[in-house]
Amino acid sequence: MEKYTLIRQNRRTISMRLDKDGNITVFLPARLPAADADRFIEEHARWLSRKRQELAARAPLPAIEGKEGEHVPFLGEEYVVRLWNKRRVFLGQGEIFLPENDPLKGLIRFYRRRLKEFLLPLVCSYAAKAGVSPQRLSVGSARTRWGSCSGGNALTFSFRLAMCAPFVVEYVVVHELCHILHKNHSPAFWQAVGTYFPAYREAKQYLRQKNYFMEIL
Numbered sequence: 001m002e003k004y005t006l007i008r009q010n011r012r013t014i015s016m017r018l019d020k021d022g023n024i025t026v027f028l029p030a031r032l033p034a035a036d037a038d039r040f041i042e043e044h045a046r047w048l049s050r051k052r053q054e055l056a057a058r059a060p061l062p063a064i065e066g067k068e069g070e071h072v073p074f075l076g077e078e079y080v081v082r083l084w085n086k087r088r089v090f091l092g093q094g095e096i097f098l099p100e101n102d103p104l105k106g107l108i109r110f111y112r113r114r115l116k117e118f119l120l121p122l123v124c125s126y127a128a129k130a131g132v133s134p135q136r137l138s139v140g141s142a143r144t145r146w147g148s149c150s151g152g153n154a155l156t157f158s159f160r161l162a163m164c165a166p167f168v169v170e171y172v173v174v175h176e177l178c179h180i181l182h183k184n185h186s187p188a189f190w191q192a193v194g195t196y197f198p199a200y201r202e203a204k205q206y207l208r209q210k211n212y213f214m215e216i217l
């Protein structure tokens with residue numbers, strides 16, 4: 001059984017909070033027995049384990065600074081930063097060469113360009129499979145979402161998606177394309193995602209674990 005702090009309140013429903021240190025507080029309506037709090041926690045075991053995973057994934061790495069010898073992710077692989085006196089970015093064997101005068105700007109430019117190149121054929125092939133026509137493809141700098149699909153079916157992806165493994169990029173493409181069919185996260189939407197990308201649960205799990213990519217650059 002989970003340990004938790006019970007707070008009785010003049011309220012109508014039970015609620016629960018998990019703070020950033022992993023402590024659970026249950027807020028119980030004054031009239032309910034304490035056993036209801038135990039049951040509430042048992043019923044929310046999956047929610048708790050998911051929240052704990054998210055907590056564990058929160059920025060275990062320091063922010064990317066663009067320093068010589070630092071490790072940066074690209075399409076699921078780690079590259080060692082080498083600074084050089086050229087303006088362009090070059091991806092070598094296990095190494096990424098960044099411009100010494102502004103390495104982070106160079107890295108972001110690289111992520112944007114290479115992500116777009118990677119996305120284009122994926123979007124085309126999955127759009128054909130799903131029989132949908134996205135109106136536009138762009139790479140933005142959102143920190144709160146990996147991808148989005150506008151009301152007019154324009155697709156936007158965060159450049160930070162370039163840090164993720166290729167199969168995850170593929171999942172996000174399928175996810176956003178399926179929003180052309182369903183503008184929600186209904187069971188019908190997830191069924192469509194599963195049809196075109198059966199491994200979507202693994203990809204969602206990966207994104208939860210790598211959510212800190214959103215914060216390190």
Ligand SMILES: [Zn+2]
Pocket residue numbers: 175179184185
């Ligand atoms: Zn969505």
